[in-house]
Amino acid sequence: MKVKTVNFIKRHYSLLLSFWLPFLIMSGYFISRNMYPFGSSSLLTVDLGQQYVDFYAFFRNTLLHHPTSFFYSFSKALGGGMLGEWAYYLLSPFNLLLLLFPAKNINAAIFLMTVLKYGCAGLSFAFFIQATQKLRGLKVVMLSVSYALMGWFVAYQLNLLWLDAAILLPLICYFLNQLLLKQRYQLGYPLTLAAALIINYYTGYMISIFLILYCGWLISSHYESLSKLRRQIIAFAGNSILGGGLAAIILVPTFYSLIGSKGQYTQQLIHYKFEYFPPKMLAKLISGSFNFQQMPSGLPNIFIGSLGLIGFLTYFFLRQIAWKEKIASLIITLFLLLSLCFEPLDLFWHGMQFPVWYPYRFSFIVSFWMLLLAGRALIELKTATHWKTAAGFSLLLYVGIIVYVFFNLKKLSFISSNNLIMSAVFAGLIWLLLFWPTDFKYQPAKILLLSIAVIVEVSVNAVLSLNNLSYLSEKEYAQPTAALTKDATWIHNHDKNLFRTGQVYSRTKNDGLAHDLNTGSYFSSALEKNMPDFYGMLGNPDGDNYVTYSNGTVISDALLGMKYFITPKTNLSGNQQQPLTQLTEKPDLKNYHSVATSNLTETYQNDQSLPLAYLASNQLTTMKTFYDDPTNFQTNWLKSAVGHQNDQYFVPQNFNEVVFQNVSQRLRLTDTIFKKKNLAKESKIIFKFVPTTNNSYYLTLGAPLDSDNVTFYLGNRQLNQYSTFRHTVIVNLASHAKGQEIVLTAVFKKSSLWLNHFVLYQMNNQLVDRRLAQLKKQQPVVKKLSESKLSVTYNQKKSQQLVATTIPYNVGWHAQVNGKSVKIIKIQKMFLALKTKGLGHKKIILTYRPPYLLTGLLISLISLIILFSYYWYRKKHRKMRQ
Template sequence: MKKIPKFVIPVTISAIIFLLAGLLTGTNPYFGGTLNSGDILDQYLSFFQYLHHILLGNLSDFSYSFANGLGGSMAGNWGYYLLSPLNFVVLLFPAAKVNLAIYTIILLKIMIASGSFYFFAKSIKKVPESWAMGLGVAYSLSAYVLSYFGNLMWLDAIAFLPFIVYGLLKIIKGNFSILYVIFLAITIVANYYTAYMVCVFLGAFFIYQAFLEFTNWKAFWKSARLFIISSFTAGLISCIASVPTFFNLLENKLNYHLLVTPIQTKLLLSVLPANFLFAGNRLLIPLVYIGTLATLFLIAFFFNSSIALKQRIASAVFLLFLFSGLFSTKIYLLWHGGQPPQFYPFRYAFIIVFTIAYLATISATTIQISKKRDSYIYNACFAVLILIYLLVSRKLLVIETNTVIATIVVFILAVILFNLYLHKLIKPKWLALFIILDIFANTYYSYSKISKNVTPYNPYTEQTAALLSKLPSSAKNQRLDKSFLINNDRSDSYLLNYHGVSVFTSNNSIQISALGGLLGLPSRGYYTFYSTGTQLTDAFYGLKTFIKTNRPSDFKGFYNYGLRNDLIGSKIWYQDKENTAYQTQGFPLAFAGYRVNNLNLKENEPLSNQAKILNALTKNHYTYFSKAISAQETSDNMTLSHEKKQLILKQIKPQKSVVTFSYKAKPNTSGYILMDPSLMSWADYNDKLSAVDKITLNGQAFRTTPVSLQPIGVHVPANGKVVLKLYFRENITQKSIIDPKLYLLNQKALAQVIKIAKARRMRINIWRGNLVSGNVKIKDGQALITTFPYTKGWSATANGKPVKIKKVLNSFIALDLPAGNYKIVLRNEMPGFKLGIAISLIGIILLAIEVYFFKKRKS
């Protein structure tokens, strides 16, 4: 019977720890737990449903998908989220179990990371087998992985980095490494973002290691040429993914700059020691914890006289370079490709984790007492670390007492074991056992802190899918959206394969999001959420159905936003005890209208902006809203005063307050109250940041999101009274908000403009991701207007002849055509995809030549 390969041991241990910790903390979906890490609930479950659709043959949505909000290029989403080679695991699971598929993919990446670091560590001279195994487990379940495993597209770089560096070390010694080329290419394909960080690291690591290995310039230039050629080859092979992604980034992400929070170096350095010790899982600082023993051996590395002074100094400089993001905002941005990370800072920290594991491995292999004072130096450094943690980091981070005690206990045990090993009183296997137990404890601790306030994925998916299945097919032949979501995932259109408006992806069209914000939607940067649409935005976006629910947010992941009471009285597609699917009236997907771009849309004037767009596209001058109706304002604990468009509220006593706005309006009409975004919050974890405990409209509690001035749908009852109440928290001593005015909707004017647009519609024959075709009549001065966004890759023909694509509202596809009847065909091909394939083939041929050349040269 053959022996089990030794790499299986750390791989198995990592898997057991991950699965067992998840089981014990309720985060293992194999046993009924719910995944809740990173953006897994907000984005990736939906993206993997999209992947499932594509892999099962829905290839028309490969390059451009109408499930991507109003429609959008998918190249960036493929390059960022979906190209990991392990993602094909999704085919092994039914669509309803995609959460299990994702968990399995995460598990496999963790196992590969454990095995790959073990493989790498074993290549270092004199490394004990058990220590390589222990650090393999620690590397695969570092604090970075534990905190970010939900962003599973980042894990490929962690899993493959040890293979890449192993190959790079061979290159530095003057040997060609096919392992380096292949795994670097896979890493770039899997996720361009972390691959960028890896490439920066590899360049620095080459200089660092080449300096240590330097013998003469001839040998250096030989290895440098080999490094450049190998890296270039890997880059060529990856072009099938990187070229289309780059074209997409040029259109979107690289043209959008988020606000940057400056790096606070002094604070970061003061609290950093906490993340080098047990329970070091604080997200605001680099996640570098891979076991207390690894930290101790890292410190010892720089005082270990068995290691050449040159190597220690070079390693210190190299490590300082990796930590450079703590010292400068510009360098921090450089590490992240020029874009400031949102919510997950120091994303490049996984390369610091690898370097710590690498240096700790060398340290444990070479450490010995050459002088009696060595032991005192090591322990003095350890004492300084724990003192900084206790006196500075603990207080600044407000770490709870139980965690501090646990950290001290683990630290003391680690120091004892370190000294026993230093004096050769124990074998390396005891160090490995301790670091494995340490990692298991930290994994359990990390997962126990994960919020359980989430809705189980499968029931929500099944219930929502069942709801949509009850709608007639005609309700879904245009766009559909809704007021509720699960765990802030605004991409249910991916999940359930329908055409919507809401979307959340870091490769979203910035122009479309900005336009949505000007129209009063919670829409900014990378997302659009259609919770506060109006009947005018229903018309503009071509919405056929809007689903609202009376199910309240239950603070377990299900959230009901907006109100849309303006739809009361509209026709209903379907209704049950909890849900109502309204029949909304929208413009056609494409129609003969008028191309406009510069409408001078203004911030905080959403209703005016909506009216401008509808009139401009149809060349009309309808008035869609009444003049502002002011409320009678009263409060039980605040003085109220007006200053321009602002309402100033000042607390009288330090207690909760209620402000009431009473409106009188025409009975049985619809309208909108413009609500200041500072009164709102995203979800339960942000509730305390809101100024109010609750908001009610005619006694009905509701919530919306803290993004843009939003119109809240109102139905004026038969008594003509509308009452808005704001329940302020007791800590709100003074506040200024935009005065909430009521605007009634002119239903007749809206119906007339919709009728005009429908009469000019393009009769659609085909509507899918890469192809839209139909017939339309164009009159003098008109253009074909569409309500789906333009991206590079679209081409158009009219009656078989190519037509140049223009834009309407600086965002959507439009065609300028002479008067006449036309058969329109719009096609989409992913920009750069064919070019990327061609370059990748060249890269593969080049790799084959290199393998042949270096193999022949070696023989």
């Protein structure tokens, strides 16, 4: 056994090192940074901490407890299909590791997933370069470690969902090599392509574009005859189509969901321009050329280390490589480099949508291509007779890059002079070790030194780059998570019905997803466009990829079925500090009653909340909608639901006093632009009012009143309010505060302030309560049979009845009334509803089936049958010939 193990290691040491070196290097770095479970910090930063970790918690909950959430979840904002979310976020096989860890140790699982992906990227590239370029030994290790620790992988490691693409790309290219050049492994190419498309359709799309280029390169580099060219093109096209067909079970329903989400934001106007001065991207070839500012709008991350870059440059000057191959390589290289700076091509790689943060996401393909050509150069250098010319040109070009960056250092905030000097030293050392003539007996030592230099350089780049990021501590994640878990557990044990739970404190917008709470908030790149549109009308913060239910009123709380609210305690015992972040102001909690308390939180119940399906007036089907006018929108919703069109629930109020400090005074407040008198001094406007009743008081704020322009203070503390919004929001300032002076202060952040849609309202709570009681009377009983199946039962007392819901409309929903199918209609441009006829008992069954799932399944089955039938036929035919 020992002998077999030793022999295995000797035969495969380059593959083993290609996995273990990146794995151990990054593990060592993270341990030195005290990352959980080896310290008090965590890998959670930016989207990994604000979005993905909650999806991973949802992944565990779905597979272990709620399998029907795979198709639909009411934790997705107000409810929505989840297949598109799984296709984008959660289908990596690495995610199965999450099941091995308790929920409270999810950060440990993320640590393991991250370092494993580093290792697998190195192993995958080593396998590819060794099999296709016939490289062996430490040269394979050098290139594979350069690939695993390339700038893209390090910069975007927090986007764990994309890293599988970098692992699969070398494998797909290997099988395409075998298919086109050797007519072998016919199953490998379509299966690995299908895996890439299933695991993440977004990066799979990018890989598919590159495969067309790579196929062209392979065919042109190995052209023999027109008949063989025809066979190769047919093989590539046919197997690519089969790969897409195998993935159809995910791609087809996902494509439908994208039509209503990301597809709505496709760029219509394309500018034929360079996004920046193209030579600036050369700075990204320098070690440590990354910081936090590069995440939202930086340059492409194409660092591959000096060996990769020198090899890439050398490739084009080696005489042994045929001109037809070099011309094809040059065309592809120019196309890829142009894609990194020319807007139409950049958009094309990103599915015709500009990325929100993390620009040039396809740059891992550029790095793969450069390292592939570097591998070609290294293998040819063994027999090169005119290597000095190639070495000289590569040195000259590298020096040119260093000189360009040196003279532009002041314009490049992400590079320091020390980084540049270090890169120049590594480049010089690696160039000398690569090209300096050495006696044969010293060659192993030279290769070893070269390997050490290469591995140290790319490791230093990883350290310098990641040191520029800050991370959540384990405590910052664990404390609010533990509180939410405790609150969610109490609510689930106390109430088994279907309802929504509002948040007055939160960790992220995906708290509901992570804790099986229907909070009304959500953050996802695949969020349907109608959801933020609705929130924009409702008076809550929204964006292209998020919604936050932080600004509810008594009306919206009731109509949306917000039955419970969880809030942080304000008066903790002893000297204990509140670790929970308050999301919003909620004086309206005084209208609800406390039902549970813990050491950090309190839970309130809203007795006015409606079920998610309710009986309403037919006037709701013709309700008028409003943008940037949330009080009118909510008024119309309630009065249309109850059928009282003359109701007025919000009454505008004047402030008792307005004080201007270093601001030009004006009589009119709303939609007036106020300017500073002295730009060097602080400017503020102080608004005061004294409620004359115990009613709820609300203030509307237009989009220009976000945190970029103004800071609001309520009394002597900062107003708790979501910082960004693009439509008018409605803020709860007071409730049950009769006779108490309310002081709101607006502190300017710029030279002027536009009080857009700035109106104070008093709610007629007595009238609202009457109408809500009228609406709630004799409401249906709604039961959740599963995440994708509901029953609604009631006694109908009218010949025709509108059954309205606050379930987002989707063609995947189907309805039966007393066993007969009925048509579902759309109301309020948002929700599903149906009309029932006849008196007596009604039982409605609402069932959700992902649209086009069966179509996708059928295509995948047909593709699978064709693939294996063809494989069986070829195998049988080969045996007959033999």
